[in-house]
Amino acid sequence: MELPIYLDNNATTPLDPRVLEAMLPYFTTKFGNAASRNHAFGWVAEEGVDYAREQAAKLIGCTEKEIIFTSGATEADNLGIKGVFEMYQDKGNHIITATTEHKAVLDTCKHLEKLGAKVTYLKVKEDGLIDLAELEAAMTEQTILVTIMYGNNEIGVVQPIKEIAAIAHKFGALFMTDATQAVGKIPVDVNADGIDLLAFSAHKMYGPKGVGVLYVRRKNPRVKVTAQMDGGGHERGMRSGTLNVPGIVGLGKACELCRLEMDAEATRLSALRDKLESALTVMEESYVNGNTQHRLPHVANISFKYVEGEGLMMAMKDLAVSSGSACTSASLEPSYVLKSLGLSDDLAHSSIRFGLGRFTTEEEIDYAIENTKKAVNHLRDLSPLWEMFKEGIDLSKIEWAEH
Amino acid sequence: MAYSEKVMEHYTNPRNVGTLDKNSKSVGTGLVGAPECGDVMRLQIEVDENNVITDAKFKTFGCGSAIASSSLATEWLKGKTVDEAMTIDNMDIVEELALPPVKIHCSVLAEDAIKSAINDYRVKNGMDPIALPKSHH
Numbered sequence: 001m002e003l004p005i006y007l008d009n010n011a012t013t014p015l016d017p018r019v020l021e022a023m024l025p026y027f028t029t030k031f032g033n034a035a036s037r038n039h040a041f042g043w044v045a046e047e048g049v050d051y052a053r054e055q056a057a058k059l060i061g062c063t064e065k066e067i068i069f070t071s072g073a074t075e076a077d078n079l080g081i082k083g084v085f086e087m088y089q090d091k092g093n094h095i096i097t098a099t100t101e102h103k104a105v106l107d108t109c110k111h112l113e114k115l116g117a118k119v120t121y122l123k124v125k126e127d128g129l130i131d132l133a134e135l136e137a138a139m140t141e142q143t144i145l146v147t148i149m150y151g152n153n154e155i156g157v158v159q160p161i162k163e164i165a166a167i168a169h170k171f172g173a174l175f176m177t178d179a180t181q182a183v184g185k186i187p188v189d190v191n192a193d194g195i196d197l198l199a200f201s202a203h204k205m206y207g208p209k210g211v212g213v214l215y216v217r218r219k220n221p222r223v224k225v226t227a228q229m230d231g232g233g234h235e236r237g238m239r240s241g242t243l244n245v246p247g248i249v250g251l252g253k254a255c256e257l258c259r260l261e262m263d264a265e266a267t268r269l270s271a272l273r274d275k276l277e278s279a280l281t282v283m284e285e286s287y288v289n290g291n292t293q294h295r296l297p298h299v300a301n302i303s304f305k306y307v308e309g310e311g312l313m314m315a316m317k318d319l320a321v322s323s324g325s326a327c328t329s330a331s332l333e334p335s336y337v338l339k340s341l342g343l344s345d346d347l348a349h350s351s352i353r354f355g356l357g358r359f360t361t362e363e364e365i366d367y368a369i370e371n372t373k374k375a376v377n378h379l380r381d382l383s384p385l386w387e388m389f390k391e392g393i394d395l396s397k398i399e400w401a402e403h
Numbered sequence: 404m405a406y407s408e409k410v411m412e413h414y415t416n417p418r419n420v421g422t423l424d425k426n427s428k429s430v431g432t433g434l435v436g437a438p439e440c441g442d443v444m445r446l447q448i449e450v451d452e453n454n455v456i457t458d459a460k461f462k463t464f465g466c467g468s469a470i471a472s473s474s475l476a477t478e479w480l481k482g483k484t485v486d487e488a489m490t491i492d493n494m495d496i497v498e499e500l501a502l503p504p505v506k507i508h509c510s511v512l513a514e515d516a517i518k519s520a521i522n523d524y525r526v527k528n529g530m531d532p533i534a535l536p537k538s539h540h
Contacts, residue, residue: 308441310466314406314414325441325466334441346438382420382470384445384462385438400437401515 003318005364009204009357010153010181010299011322015250016206016358022253023208026246034243035234045245052252056213059255060179060198061189068214068235069248073180074104076199076214079239080176081108083225084145084197085117088174092142096173098122098130099340101149105178109147118142126342127291128157135164139171146175150182150198154324154337154353155290156299158182165194174223180204180212184258185296186266190215196223202247206358207254211247214239261358269356270297272365276354277302279369283376285389289338289351298356301338303347306386307379312352315375319368324351346385406467407501413471418478421460423447431524433516442469442509446516448480448488450524456480456488461516468506472496472513480517485524489533491517 006014026048034049036042053064070076085095097109099121109119120138122130130148139146146168151158161177168175176197182188183198184205190198201212216238217223231240258265277300280286285305301324304312309325324335325348334348343351354368380386388395406414423430429450436443442465449458459477463470475496480488496502496510515535522532 306464308465308469310441311414311464311470314467344439345441349438349441382417382462383464384434384443385464387422387462395438400439400443401435 001361001363001367004320005318005360005368006320007354007356007360007364007368008320008322009360010156010353010355012203012209013206013357014359015208016254016257018257019207019250019253023246023250026249030245032245034245035232045243048245048249048252049243052248052255055252055255055259059188059259060183060200060215061191062215063218065236066190066215066218068216068238069243069251070212070214070239071210071244072203072212073102073178073199073201074212076201076212077102077104077178078108079214079225079228080197080199080216081105081145081147082112082228083238084174084176084223085112085115086226087224088144092140092144094118094120094140094142094144096120096122096135096138096143096146096148096168098124098148100124100128100152100154100337101147102153102178102180105147105149122148124340128152128155128289128337128341129159129291129294130164132160132163132167136167136170139167139173141171143168143171143173146173147197148175148177150177150179150188151185151296152290152337153181154335155301155341156181156296157290158186158294158296160294161193161195165196169194174221181296181299184255184262185298187262190217196221197225202251202254205254205258208247208250211244211251213251265358266297269360272360272362273298273300273354273356275362276300276356276365276369280304280372283373286376287347289341289343300354300356301351302354303338303343303351304376305347305350306383306389307376308349309351312350312375312379315378316352316368316371319371321355322353324353325349409500410468410471410502413474413500414467417461417470417474419458419460419474419481420462422462423449423458423460428527429524431520431522431527433519433521433523435515435519436465436512438464441465442512444469444473444512444516446473446476446513446520448485448520448524450485454484454486456483456485465509465512466506468500468502469509469512471500472502472509473516475499476513476517485521488517488521 032041032045034045165175183200198215203209289301309323338348459480461473493510493514
């Protein structure tokens with residue numbers, strides 16, 4: 001076993017060696033521009049792109065023509081939301097999303113608010129799921145788009161996508177989902193789920209960084225988005241720019257591997273995740289954040305009360321994880337996702353996200369369990385809050401000097 | 404963000420972790436920060452009849468820099484008179500630990516903890532608390 005151990009697979013994943021192998025020729029011998037229609041170099045590149053498009057389509061159950069390649073999920077989110085807002089502005093200006101969305105969605109919505117959009121940010125319940133009744137109540141005749149993520153990047157909860165889509169459609173709105181954390185990890189089928197637009201990225205599923213997909217439905221209904229990047233009219237005019245052929249080939253290979261191996265991988269990872277989670281939550285005052293029934297197989301988000309996340313990560317020095325603690329980012333606010341669940345700030349500061357992946361082994365999980373336990377105990381020995389808790393002092397009754 | 408070697412050193416081998424008897428007249432206790440803000444420091448000093456700090460202990464809930472700042476503070480406090488201890492400035496801690504700008508608040512908290520412990524000791528022993536400038540964060 002090599003140290004440090006990578007358990008931050010929600011941030012990014014390593015490239016699968018099989019994906020790299022598929023990509024390599026497209027940097028050198030097969031370097032052509034996929035848009036070059038009149039020579040073999042272009043045709044070979046185009047074949048690579050076509051195969052990738054087919055694999056991406058198969059993974060989410062759509063047709064090849066509905067796949068628009070982008071530079072990643074952030075661009076796909078931007079194109080989907082801004083593109084729908086612009087295309088359907090005669091129909092209405094209301095967009096519904098949720099407070100726990102990724103910044104690529106939230107900040108895009110904020111941007112559109114400046115351009116005249118009306119945006120509803122749905123709160124989530126304590127378990128991280130949205131309230132369907134609240135969604136229905138928020139729908140108006142002006143609502144053109146509901147955009148709710150498939151699986152959450154911090155806590156892994158999976159939203160009731162099918163039900164959300166049905167409500168959106170009932171009111172004549174389109175339904176979009178940022179499925180970056182879900183595609184390739186759990187079965188996603190745009191037709192079964194009723195999804196009109198869907199964004200995902202290759203680097204969260206063992207593919208390369210810098211390439212992603214926006215799925216745009218072509219039938220029932222035919223959805224159109226206004227291009228946000230003008231130029232040569234690539235990708236059916238929705239996203240101009242010379243195709244990133246090696247990246248797209250890598251995305252395609254990654255999609256293929258996920259489709260073939262997803263079931264076995266999900267079973268293996270959820271067993272490892274459960275092992276990690278149950279071993280860590282036997283410790284006093286440790287809590288799993290988010291719904292534990294409806295969730296991705298590879299994420300565990302745990303708060304260890306009375307220790308601070310960044311300090312804790314320093315003690316877990318051979319483990320690469322992430323924390324909802326403020327101190328990990330430049331802003332001093334703790335995770336807005338955890339706060340949206342109604343978690344108090346101190347619990348949000350005490351959270352650690354473990355993101356398992358294809359290359360995580362049981363040996364690594366065993367090591368992570370021991371290492372985390374040791375770190376938590378070490379920091380609790382240093383923690384005045386833990387001492388006060390042990391003495392039976394009610395911390396909420398203390399007048400803290402806010403700073 | 405990488406930590407400086409000195410922060411890592413204090414974090415890995417924190418000095419003077421522990422608890423003094425907060426009810427003793429010779430002990431001053433400072434508890435500063437707030438759990439919601441992600442850091443709480445408790446710093447205690449024990450003072451002898453010559454006004455010399457003979458022992459100092461801390462416990463801290465917070466990031467590595469907060470733990471290192473309080474560990475360093477206890478190290479500096481031991482052997483100083485109370486008056487000398489009052490002159491410890493947060494920027495001395497920043498310099499010693501090479502804290503980056505986003506971690507300066509950890510040193511501020513440590514300075515607050517020192518002053519708050521001294522004032523607790525003063526009040527317990529019939530002296531007026533020293534007026535502290537309003538915390539700068």
